[in-house]
Amino acid sequence: MTDALLAEGLSKRFGEVTALAGVDMQLRKGQVLGLLGPNGAGKTTAVRILTTLTRPDAGRAVVCGYDVVREAARVRQLIALTGQYAAVDENLTGAENLVLVARLLEMSRADSRRRAGELLETFGLTDAARRTVRTYSGGMRRRLDLAASLVGRPQVLFLDEPTTGLDPKSRIELWRAVRQLAAEGTSVLLTTQYLEEADQLADDLVVIDKGEVAARGTANALKDRAGDRTLVVRPATPEELPAALAEASAVAAGAAEEDGTVVIPSADGAVMSAVLRRLADSGLDVEEAWLRRPSLDEAFLAIVGTPAGTDKDAPATGGAASAATTSKGKAA
Missing domain, CATH: 3.30.70.790 (UreE, C-terminal domain)
Known part of the structure; x- marks a missing residue:
């Protein structure tokens, strides 16, 4: 099994603040890697580096074999990022949002409409395709946002706290979609503060604390550490x-x-x-x-010693559009 993502010694400082201090991580093809950590641990900084939005001060990372600094344009063609908040245009319909992303990716009009229809069906939004997004529930918006991330068929999908604010039913629906993506071969890096979500979805976990890797392994392996x-x-x-x-x-x-x-x-x-x-x-x-x-919550507290919060270190820009790229490698 080949690596979809490999990071070695990632380091990043913002003035006097060390956001990352030599972080290593590995994501296998078709798997889900959960990235956990308390408030300000460095998770979002890591995501920004891996998605070419921020340059590391030291270390290296490759996505699908391409260096995120030297070959950033190529990396952007292979990834998608869904941020913490749905980045869809509420004045457009669901179908129009997806067609817009497809056109930014330089698909033909026919291919754009075809791809939009496929994704609306996949995410159970066909009946709402012609409704403006302002009429969508929060769960529907998140599903549309995830669909927009997949217009370009990315090989690696970055989900930065994708279920923030969703009700339990919407969260479960999104979990089902993520499992299906992984089953179809998409590699997923997931950051989340819902430890049940990480337990449900992630094949492996990396826990970051104070910019360093505090633990790594499967959910069961981390639970065993808690006693x-x-x-x-x-x-x-x-x-x-x-x-x-x-x-x-x-x-x-x-x-x-x-x-x-x-x-x-x-x-x-x-x-x-x-x-x-x-x-x-x-x-x-x-x-x-x-x-x-022990629950994953108990294991997490045993590792980092503080409750989970919202990562505030240099938050990633939101939504699928931030990761959409043209064939020339420019962020759309």
């Missing part, structure tokens, strides 16, 4: 919770109450059996019990 599994026991009635906590504490260290349950950290099957046996011998009924592995 052992936790036993969660929910008594049959809330009134039994104090007694259940006392009995569990007698056979397992660290038992505590949490949201109407008894939780025991660093648990395994043997601990689970011992706790459940103790509760049964004490005449306490259990509604449910399970072993829970």
Whole structure:
């Protein structure tokens, strides 16, 4: 499997602020790479460098085999960027937005209309094709924005917090679209503050903190770094919770109450059996019990030690149009 993107030692400073300090990352063809980090970690600066919008101070990056500095025009012909906010013209219809991008990419009128129709169907927007975008919901706008990014059939798609502000249904629809793109061979670099989103979509993750790579690996590998599994026991009635906590504490260290349950950290099957046996011998009924592995949120906090926020380091310019290129390699 070949690399769609390879970055080595990327560094960038803005005055006295170090945004990146030697970042490495690798994206395989047809995979989704999740780029995570707390507020100001350097994620968006990395995206700007990889999409040729900012030059690195040191290090190198290649996209589909082309250097992002020396061969920037060629790189722009192979990528698309969807920023944090939908960059579509609300005064045009959905179809007109896509045709406009296609024409900027120097497609013929016939090919532009054909490609627009294909994408409107793919993203479930055919019925809204002739409506002005100002009448679209937020989820429809994001889907149209993603469709616009794909007009030129990019080999690598950069998604910078693509589901910001979307309701759960719209977010799931966008996830489905991203999975389909990856299945069809498009390589995707995803930055997100929704860790469930990264868990759902990314084949691999890179966590950046203070401009450096703090961790990398699959979601499960990062979860394993956060510690052992936790036993969660929910008594049959809330009134039994104090007694259940006392009995569990007698056979397992660290038992505590949490949201109407008894939780025991660093648990395994043997601990689970011992706790459940103790509760049964004490005449306490259990509604449910399970072993829970650390969530990606817990793993993230274990790595960086701060809550996730909105990346504020040199935000990328938004939308598909910023990554659209003409055959001459100029940003449209």
